[in-house]
Amino acid sequence: xxxxxxxxPEPTLARLTxxxxxxxxxxxxxxxxxxxxxxxxRLGVLSAQIRKDLSYFGEFGKPGVxxxxxxxxxxxxxxxxxxxxxxxxxxxxxxxxxxxxxYAGFAKSPFRIVGMFDNNFSKIGRLLWNLExxxxxxxxxxxxxxxxxxxxxxxxxxxxxxxxxxxVDAGIRAILNFAPAHIHVPCHIAARDVDLLRELEILxxxxxRLPAEDEAKSDTAPEADGLDS
Amino acid sequence: xxxxxxxxPEPTLARLTxxxxxxxxxxxxxxxxxxxxxxxxRLGVLSAQIRKDLSYFGEFGKPGVxxxxxxxxxxxxxxxxxxxxxxxxxxxxxxxxxxxxxYAGFAKSPFRIVGMFDNNFSKIGRLLWNLExxxxxxxxxxxxxxxxxxxxxxxxxxxxxxxxxxxVDAGIRAILNFAPAHIHVPCHIAARDVDLLRELEILxxxxxRLPAEDEAKSDTAPEADGLDS
DNA sequence: TAGATTGTTAATCGATTAACAATC
DNA sequence: TAGATTGTTAATCGATTAACAATC
Numbered sequence: 001x002x003x004x005x006x007x008x009p010e011p012t013l014a015r016l017t018x019x020x021x022x023x024x025x026x027x028x029x030x031x032x033x034x035x036x037x038x039x040x041x042r043l044g045v046l047s048a049q050i051r052k053d054l055s056y057f058g059e060f061g062k063p064g065v066x067x068x069x070x071x072x073x074x075x076x077x078x079x080x081x082x083x084x085x086x087x088x089x090x091x092x093x094x095x096x097x098x099x100x101x102x103y104a105g106f107a108k109s110p111f112r113i114v115g116m117f118d119n120n121f122s123k124i125g126r127l128l129w130n131l132e133x134x135x136x137x138x139x140x141x142x143x144x145x146x147x148x149x150x151x152x153x154x155x156x157x158x159x160x161x162x163x164x165x166x167x168v169d170a171g172i173r174a175i176l177n178f179a180p181a182h183i184h185v186p187c188h189i190a191a192r193d194v195d196l197l198r199e200l201e202i203l204x205x206x207x208x209r210l211p212a213e214d215e216a217k218s219d220t221a222p223e224a225d226g227l228d229s
Numbered sequence: 230x231x232x233x234x235x236x237x238p239e240p241t242l243a244r245l246t247x248x249x250x251x252x253x254x255x256x257x258x259x260x261x262x263x264x265x266x267x268x269x270x271r272l273g274v275l276s277a278q279i280r281k282d283l284s285y286f287g288e289f290g291k292p293g294v295x296x297x298x299x300x301x302x303x304x305x306x307x308x309x310x311x312x313x314x315x316x317x318x319x320x321x322x323x324x325x326x327x328x329x330x331x332y333a334g335f336a337k338s339p340f341r342i343v344g345m346f347d348n349n350f351s352k353i354g355r356l357l358w359n360l361e362x363x364x365x366x367x368x369x370x371x372x373x374x375x376x377x378x379x380x381x382x383x384x385x386x387x388x389x390x391x392x393x394x395x396x397v398d399a400g401i402r403a404i405l406n407f408a409p410a411h412i413h414v415p416c417h418i419a420a421r422d423v424d425l426l427r428e429l430e431i432l433x434x435x436x437x438r439l440p441a442e443d444e445a446k447s448d449t450a451p452e453a454d455g456l457d458s
Numbered sequence: 459t460a461g462a463t464t465g466t467t468a469a470t471c472g473a474t475t476a477a478c479a480a481t482c
Numbered sequence: 483t484a485g486a487t488t489g490t491t492a493a494t495c496g497a498t499t500a501a502c503a504a505t506c
Contacts, residue, residue, distance in 0.1 A: 009473065017430045018411075036488080037486095048475055052475085052489085055489060060488095062481085063487050063488035065488085095327070096325075096329075096332070098328065099324035100425065103324065105425070150436075176432060180250070182247075187439070187440055188440050190432050190435035192428050194423060196329070196332065198243070199423055200379065202242050202243065203403035204309055204379075205309045207310060207403055208402075278499075280464065291464070291505085291506055292465080293461075
């Protein structure tokens with residue numbers, strides 16, 4: 001009996017992205033069927049956990065057989081809404097914003113960078129990866145045409161909130177914030193923080209607190225969140 | 230009674246970095262004392278949670294008074310080992326690696342980028358932000374001099390594991406992996422993944438699944454992990 | 459002292475893991 | 483059929499929250 005969507009725990013969503021990445025590879029490898037136990041071996045996630053995670057969204061497997069790779073891949077892509085394009089704008093044409101705008105990995109993803117914005121008049125008008133840098137204050141007007149739903153924030157910490165507000169104003173509904181500052185958004189907006197300095201600080205804690213180097217290689221260390229495939 | 234360090238839950242460590250950022254600001258503002266209830270108001274983390282988090286590392290406050298900002302800042306910096314410099318090398322002199330190498334935020338952090346590596350002979354020897362790009366295969370030799378303990382991985386997914394292995398070989402003890410691939414490391418190495426595509430995929434899930442726009446601004450949306458201050 | 463706030467213990471909550479009946 | 487594997491329920495585990503005695 002499948003539960004209705006919308007109440008899946010956040011950790012489940014994070015793992016779902018790992019399952020997807022693994023399934024894409026399996027699909028590329030031409031593998032047609034996979035069991036939760038086989039996925040466990042590939043991902044290091046317990047088979048019971050995998051089945052539980054999937055159960056939030058429906059029944060995708062056959063008892064005694066496993067999952068059809070292609071079918072599961074398509075269903076999970078639907079669940080994550082990765083079966084359609086998502087337009088994104090970047091605010092902040094500095095080092096990081098420019099690097100992200102040129103990220104080659106977007107090509108085989110459903111995400112398209114459709115606009116690049118900044119508040120610096122010496123940058124506005126310049127071309128970056130085929131995109132003209134535009135005035136961030138024009139975002140609400142310009143996004144009526146662009147129709148971006150995702151905003152990527154790569155501005156300095158002290159500008160993060162102000163630019164986030166502009167994005168919300170422009171109809172952006174999900175914000176990925178790279179600025180080392182917390183942004184407050186209305187509850188109808190999704191926001192996530194990606195914070196380089198915080199990640200380094202957490203790694204710093206573990207330095208000199210790890211088990212001594214003695215055993216053979218294993219991957220049971222404090223890996224925050226295993227990406228995969 | 231303070232517990233011995235080393236067994237703090239991961240979520241506690243993540244929040245600790247937020248407390249630290251807030252404390253630095255309070256210190257800058259010249260505020261000398263703060264209670265867990267006041268921190269709750271600033272951070273949106275329950276005061277009981279804050280006190281519990283701190284209790285993993287010691288007793289830092291005075292009942293009836295609160296915490297001395299400067300003292301708590303120093304103690305938590307020690308706990309996170311942020312009271313000393315950490316040298317880091319970047320592997321992968323592409324868009325992202327170059328952007329990170331030039332990140333201005335490092336200046337007032339304890340992290341120093343001391344080396345930049347790549348496997349592309351057309352890049353090796355070039356200067357980037359005052360650093361000469363060196364051959365990644367020379368990392369184990371060169372790091373005997375550099376003494377970096379942190380490795381930042383900004384190579385393509387298919388090279389991530391190989392380069393991670395070289396880093397481990399070179400004596401790197403913590404790896405921040407930006408490649409969209411899982412890396413396996415021995416259990417005496419700390420590793421964290423930062424994955425742009427995964428973050429976007431999770432945001433994609435929430436698109437069209439958020440409460441309708443009706444209420445006044447609030448920040449109770451599915452914000453993955455609130456950074457702060 | 460009275461009021462405030464700590465550090466800690468106990469209660470609650472939620473996520474992970476184990477177990478297993480259903481079924482291919 | 484016998485063996486395998488699902489989806490789900492129940493047990494376990496761990497983290498968050500609430501409550502409060504200790505104490506400044």
